[in-house]
Amino acid sequence: MVAISINGKIYQTNADPRTPLLWVLRDDIGLTGTKYGCGVAQCGSCTVHIDGVANRSCQVPLNSVGRRKVTTVEGLAEGGTLTKVQQAWLDNDVPQCGYCQSGMIMAAAALLKSTPKPTDEEIDAAMTNICRCGTYQQVRAAIHDAAKG
Amino acid sequence: MTTTTATLNRRSFLASSAAVAGGFSLGFGVPFSRAEAQTGVQEVNAWVVIHPDDKVVIRIARSEMGQGTLTGLAQLVAEELECDWTKVTTEYPTPGQNLARNRVWGNFSTGGSQGIRQSNLYVRQGGATAREMLIQAAAKDWNVPAAECSAANSVITHKGTGKTTTYGKVAAAAAKIEPPKDVKLKDPKDWKIAGKGVKRLDTRDKLTGAQIYGIDLKLPGMLTATIRDCPVNGGKLKSFDAARVEKMPGVKKVVAVDGKGVAVVATSYWQARTALAALPIEWDEGPGGKINNDDITALLAEGLTAEKAFIGNQAGDAKAAIAGAPKKLEATYSYPYQNHATMEPMNCTALWTADKCEAWGPTQNGEAALAAAAEAAGHPVAKCDFHKMLLGGGFGRRGRSDYVRQAVLIAKEMPGTPIKLVWSREEDMTHCAFHPVMQCKLSAGLDASGNLAGLHVRLSGQSILASLLPQNLQNGMDPVVFQGFNSGGTESAYGYNISNLLIDHAMRNPHVLAGFWRGVNTNQNAIFMECFMDELAHAAGQDPLEFRRKLLKPRHLRVLNAAVEKAGWGKAPPGVYQGLAQIMGFGSYVAAVAEVSVSDQGQLKIHRIVAATDCGHAVNPAQIERQIAGSFVYGLSAALYGECTVKDGAIEQTNFDTYNVMRMDEMPKVESVIVPSGDFWGGVGEPTIAVAAPAVLNAIFAATGKRIRSLPVMNHDLRKA
Ligand code: FES
Ligand code: FES
Numbered sequence: 001m002v003a004i005s006i007n008g009k010i011y012q013t014n015a016d017p018r019t020p021l022l023w024v025l026r027d028d029i030g031l032t033g034t035k036y037g038c039g040v041a042q043c044g045s046c047t048v049h050i051d052g053v054a055n056r057s058c059q060v061p062l063n064s065v066g067r068r069k070v071t072t073v074e075g076l077a078e079g080g081t082l083t084k085v086q087q088a089w090l091d092n093d094v095p096q097c098g099y100c101q102s103g104m105i106m107a108a109a110a111l112l113k114s115t116p117k118p119t120d121e122e123i124d125a126a127m128t129n130i131c132r133c134g135t136y137q138q139v140r141a142a143i144h145d146a147a148k149g
Numbered sequence: 150m151t152t153t154t155a156t157l158n159r160r161s162f163l164a165s166s167a168a169v170a171g172g173f174s175l176g177f178g179v180p181f182s183r184a185e186a187q188t189g190v191q192e193v194n195a196w197v198v199i200h201p202d203d204k205v206v207i208r209i210a211r212s213e214m215g216q217g218t219l220t221g222l223a224q225l226v227a228e229e230l231e232c233d234w235t236k237v238t239t240e241y242p243t244p245g246q247n248l249a250r251n252r253v254w255g256n257f258s259t260g261g262s263q264g265i266r267q268s269n270l271y272v273r274q275g276g277a278t279a280r281e282m283l284i285q286a287a288a289k290d291w292n293v294p295a296a297e298c299s300a301a302n303s304v305i306t307h308k309g310t311g312k313t314t315t316y317g318k319v320a321a322a323a324a325k326i327e328p329p330k331d332v333k334l335k336d337p338k339d340w341k342i343a344g345k346g347v348k349r350l351d352t353r354d355k356l357t358g359a360q361i362y363g364i365d366l367k368l369p370g371m372l373t374a375t376i377r378d379c380p381v382n383g384g385k386l387k388s389f390d391a392a393r394v395e396k397m398p399g400v401k402k403v404v405a406v407d408g409k410g411v412a413v414v415a416t417s418y419w420q421a422r423t424a425l426a427a428l429p430i431e432w433d434e435g436p437g438g439k440i441n442n443d444d445i446t447a448l449l450a451e452g453l454t455a456e457k458a459f460i461g462n463q464a465g466d467a468k469a470a471i472a473g474a475p476k477k478l479e480a481t482y483s484y485p486y487q488n489h490a491t492m493e494p495m496n497c498t499a500l501w502t503a504d505k506c507e508a509w510g511p512t513q514n515g516e517a518a519l520a521a522a523a524e525a526a527g528h529p530v531a532k533c534d535f536h537k538m539l540l541g542g543g544f545g546r547r548g549r550s551d552y553v554r555q556a557v558l559i560a561k562e563m564p565g566t567p568i569k570l571v572w573s574r575e576e577d578m579t580h581c582a583f584h585p586v587m588q589c590k591l592s593a594g595l596d597a598s599g600n601l602a603g604l605h606v607r608l609s610g611q612s613i614l615a616s617l618l619p620q621n622l623q624n625g626m627d628p629v630v631f632q633g634f635n636s637g638g639t640e641s642a643y644g645y646n647i648s649n650l651l652i653d654h655a656m657r658n659p660h661v662l663a664g665f666w667r668g669v670n671t672n673q674n675a676i677f678m679e680c681f682m683d684e685l686a687h688a689a690g691q692d693p694l695e696f697r698r699k700l701l702k703p704r705h706l707r708v709l710n711a712a713v714e715k716a717g718w719g720k721a722p723p724g725v726y727q728g729l730a731q732i733m734g735f736g737s738y739v740a741a742v743a744e745v746s747v748s749d750q751g752q753l754k755i756h757r758i759v760a761a762t763d764c765g766h767a768v769n770p771a772q773i774e775r776q777i778a779g780s781f782v783y784g785l786s787a788a789l790y791g792e793c794t795v796k797d798g799a800i801e802q803t804n805f806d807t808y809n810v811m812r813m814d815e816m817p818k819v820e821s822v823i824v825p826s827g828d829f830w831g832g833v834g835e836p837t838i839a840v841a842a843p844a845v846l847n848a849i850f851a852a853t854g855k856r857i858r859s860l861p862v863m864n865h866d867l868r869k870a
Contacts (some may be wrong), residue, residue: 006678016398027373027417032365033358035490035541036418038574042805045492073358086356093351093771096779097763098355099362099492099541124814130805132492132542133215134782136816138775 004065006031007075017063021055022046023064025072033073033102037130046131047103047110050107054110073102075108085109088146096133103129108143136138170290171812182201191280191320194328195253196226196275198240199320203303207276209239210247210254211264212513213351214543214781216834217772218264222272222351224768225265226341229276230334232316233303239350244515245534250767257515260665262832265768269830270334273737277332279323286323287314293595302343337766337827339408346771351539363511364496368567371498372401372554373726374559375421375571377430378580380486380799382662384434385409394424403428404562412559418571418639438798445659445795446483449588452609453481459656461608461631465649470603474594478688480681482591483859484610484673486793486800488808489585489666494577497556498569501526506533510519511540513547521550526559544783545665549582549617579800582664583793585611589677599689603649606634606677612656613670616663632653633671633678633732633839639829641671642733643678643707645697658707667783668838671734676860679730679843683850693729693847694718704826705731708761709740711824716759718744725756728847730840737764737831743817743844747852751867755785755817755845760837762821765829776833778819784841786810789862809863 001012006029007113011030016092025048037045039058045058049071058137073115074085082090085108090129104127111118118126123143190206192198198206207226213219223239247254255268280300287305288295297308303316306758337344354360379385391403399420411430415421441519452458471477497510499522506526512518512535519535527534538578540547556570571746584650588611594602612627633641634652666672686696697704709731721727724746731740744757762778767773780791790809794801846857853869 015417015419023417023419026365030367031358032361032367035362035492036364036494036571036574038805040574040804040806043492062440073356077357085410089356091445093352093601093775095215095349095352095355095654096217096775097492097540097542098360101355102358105356107416125814130492130812132490132544132783132786132810134811135775136782136811136813137778137819139813140811140816 002062004062004070005067006070007072010146011064015062017061019062020058021048021060021065021070022057023063031072031074035099035102037100042130043100043103044107045100045103047106047129049106049110052110052113054107071108076105083109084149085112085146088142088149092138092142094135094138094142094146096135100129100131104131104139108139108146112143112146117145154158158769168544185412186854187508191324193279193320193323194275195250196272197230197279199316201317203233203236203315203317203855205230205237205303205316207237207239207256208242210242210257211268212257212259212515212537212540212543214259214513214547216264216538216776217257217349217769219351220347221265221768221827222268223341223350223682224347225269225817226271226276228340229273230280231300231302234342234347236303237350241537243534243536244519247516248530255376258517258548259513259543260545262834262836266830266832273334274332277334280390281329281332282323282326283316283319283321285326286319289420290314290319290322297516303508309651310386333618344766346769349673349772351356360539362493362541363498363509364541364571366498366538368498368500368568371567371569372414372563373418373421373569373571374412374414375418375425375547376406376410376555376576377425378576379432379434381432381434383660384432384798385865386411387433388749389431389806390429394428397427404559406555406641410555412555412570414563414568422428422573427869434798439658440798441796442794445586448657448659449483449586449609452657453590455586455606455609455655457655458607458653459626460651460653460654461628462634462636462650464647465603466736467603467605467649467651467854468800469839470649471592471594471605474602475597476595476688477593478595478685479590479592480684480858481588482677482680483588484586485791485860486586486661487666487791488578488581488793488802489544489546490544490578490805490808490810491540491542491544494574495572495805496570497553498567498643499556499560500562501557501560502569504528504532505538506557508553509536509538510553510556511538512544512550513543513545513555514550518550521553522557525554526561528794536842545669546581548622574805575803578803582617582662584672585663586659587611587673589719591677591681593681593685595685595689597728599691601647603645606652608652609657611658611663613663613665615656615658623677625656627656627683630670632669633674633734639736641735644702644731644733645700647700660782660798661800668734668835671732671836671839672784672787675730675732676846677840677841679732680856680858683728683847684856700729704738704763705733708738708824712740712742712759712761715761715820715822716744718742726848728844728849728851730834730843730847732839734836734839735832735834736829737762737833737836739836739840741837741844741847742831743756745845745848745852746797747849747867747869749868753849753867755815757818757820758844759820759822760840761824762833762837763824763826764831764833765825766827767823767825770823773823773833774821777821777837780835780837781819781841782816783812784838785845788842788845788860791860798857
């Protein structure tokens with residue numbers, strides 16, 4: 001049994017300690033908002049926050065999390081109220097298929113926390129997530145919007 | 150049309166899926182009639198369901214995969230229904246329900262950018278018919294002529310008395326009214342919901358993690374499987390040593406699949422994947438196992454000069470005109486295999502019992518998925534159903550049902566247990582029906598004043614139909630190869646008046662499977678044509694725009710003009726160079742101007758793209774803009790990086806680290822100009838992809854003097870010639 005803090009709750013899991021956090025979240029805890037895209041740190045679909053920092057959860061073994069606090073996309077909107085990043089995403093009608101968007105939103109939220117008014121260059125450097133539908137233009141607009149809000 | 154209740158506890162499934170999915174519609178797994186009986190929800194006709202509180206559920210037959218068809222089709226129904234747009238939601242009927250009801254929802258297939266252009270008429274009629282039925286029901290209740298009543302915003306009003314009622318109140322009575330024939334559709338000029346850039350209906354759950362994709366589905370008692378199929382297409386499974394992994398944590402079963410793959414079924418994906426990685430497997434790769442990329446290149450190169458070729462388009466005498474021309478030009482282009490690489494890997498969940506089978510998953514073709522499931526299940530179609538899930542990308546990949554078949558075959562080994570098959574990205578990258586390989590030799594003659602005297606386009610390469618639908622070949626010829634190479638028509642055309650023309654195809658089919666890839670054959674054909682037009686313009690000493698203007702047909706010219714005007718052709722900032730391209734594909738006319746710079750070190754930057762589209766009717770301009778911007782991401786990812794190569798018969802690129810795609814920092818500013826001419830219906834999901842690469846390649850030439858004739862661009866040194 002490993003205890004892990006996710007979205008402010010403590011969960012117990014029987015998963016093998018070497019299991020990537022991504023699959024613990026999806027299969028053991030049942031939080032499927034965090035997506036599998038590549039499993040090799042390329043796409044960012046699996047991005048979560050660990051103690052507030054964006055991490056690609058496919059690269060984080062369960063046993064490395066320890067007491068640190070994990071936040072997933074499900075943990076953003078408290079009581080159904082969207083965060084300003086999510087709201088900016090809604091206002092800009094960002095998602096197409098939406099599959100990459102959990103990761104995009106988590107990466108953007110972490111960026112805005114460390115850099116509240118990012119320039120285009122800072123956005124480019126931080127947002128290396130893959131979107132095959134090609135929402136990059138809307139993602140950029142939404143980040144700027146959220147920075148204003 | 151629920152067919153399986155044997156082991157799946159219906160109530161708990163619905164409860165759990167409703168709890169996690171939120172957005173799941175009532176129709177999902179529940180017979181419409183039962184849902185209606187329980188809640189007073191009323192189906193007015195096949196397209197329109199109305200709740201007592203006036204909520205409107207619009208049924209959508211086509212698959213939503215990001216392209217916005219769900220919202221666009223709902224707009225068209227709602228427009229005619231005269232309902233309150235803020236109360237609209239949608240649901241998918243299942244393909245089983247479609248069959249049971251005489252295909253009342255028509256074609257489910259979602260490919261070829263046809264969702265809106267091919268179903269707009271009958272979905273609008275569906276909305277209009279329901280509106281008339283609702284009005285008649287109110288009129289009957291009030292005992293007044295229906296002609297004196299009108300509907301707006303889900304409210305029906307009688308002119309004389311000022312009486313009003315709402316759709317929710319009359320829906321039950323309306324359903325009993327004989328549907329009127331020949332309803333009159335609105336003039337698009339009067340549209341209030343359609344034609345507007347309304348927000349998508351399916352966004353919110355995608356922002357909170359609540360949206361359930363196929364890969365996220367959870368059913369009671371479900372196990373997860375992952376698969377390795379023979380790495381070489383055409384190869385077989387020789388043997389595997391299940392005993393080596395059967396005792397590993399979570400592993401439930403190791404099964405051979407279809408004689409060519411092997412799957413591990415386990416409690417969770419990671420357990421299945423870990424065991425599969427440890428499983429010793431031997432393959433019989435067959436003759437394909439000896440093939441390498443150079444063999445394929447050589448096979449196609451031979452076809453460029455082969456005697457025999459299928460003629461796709463012909464006018465005048467191209468060969469004679471070229472032979473007699475004072476100036477001749479020849480160039481050979483080539484296009485590699487490419488993978489769709491949808492963001493969500495292939496997956497499907499299946500539940501098989503001795504008499505029934507049910508499956509859930511992302512598909513672009515619900516009816517084909519149902520047929521594949523039934524065939525694999527060994528049950529009649531009527532004893533099976535397929536539940537479409539939202540797709541994490543489609544791009545043509547999910548028109549095939551190979552993963553549906555696999556999931557059902559695995560589930561068949563464990564009757565009564567729902568099995569979710571999830572492919573690894575590595576499996577997904579190496580088992581696709583790839584964008585076909587093609588080479589192209591273009592020969593042309595210019596007359597003394599630099600006019601195009603004749604053009605011969607020789608294609609040599611792979612046929613998609615030969616791979617996937619050989620029964621559709623026409624006397625051996627694949628007409629799809631010539632997509633974008635037609636002289637006219639309503640589907641695809643290159644747009645130039647060329648009096649001496651020959652376009653032919655030497656079919657060369659390597660063992661790798663080829664398939665439909667967003668934009669399909671217009672992608673490489675537009676590169677061949679539009680880059681060569683650029684070469685011809687330069688050979689003639691003419692501006693590429695002016696050279697084209699002399700040859701272009703009016704509709705093509707109008708769209709090209711719209712693009713160059715907005716872009717400011719010839720007015721790029723210092724150090725920035727322009728290129729252009731145009732085509733008609735998937736029923737729409739498109740053109741693009743690309744602005745690029747190339748540094749002394751050969752670093753390419755794409756600064757800006759201006760893209761014009763005439764799609765006839767623009768049902769949702771905001772979503773069209775997004776399809777256009779997305780088309781550049783998709784098309785330029787392919788142009789810059791997309792290449793799947795073959796070694797020992799297998800695809801070498803296994804993940805995004807070796808199959809790179811465009812990211813945010815490379816995204817140019819895309820400006821779209823939508824110029825709908827209003828007299829036809831064209832698609833928007835695909836046509837623009839075809840102009841993305843040639844516009845950029847032509848701009849690269851303008852910047853560097855280098856002609857890139859083989860894709861992808863990353864294989865070339867762009868430092869100035
Ligand atoms: S799944 Fe973790 S980065 Fe792609
Ligand atoms: S919205 Fe589909 S992959 Fe990004």
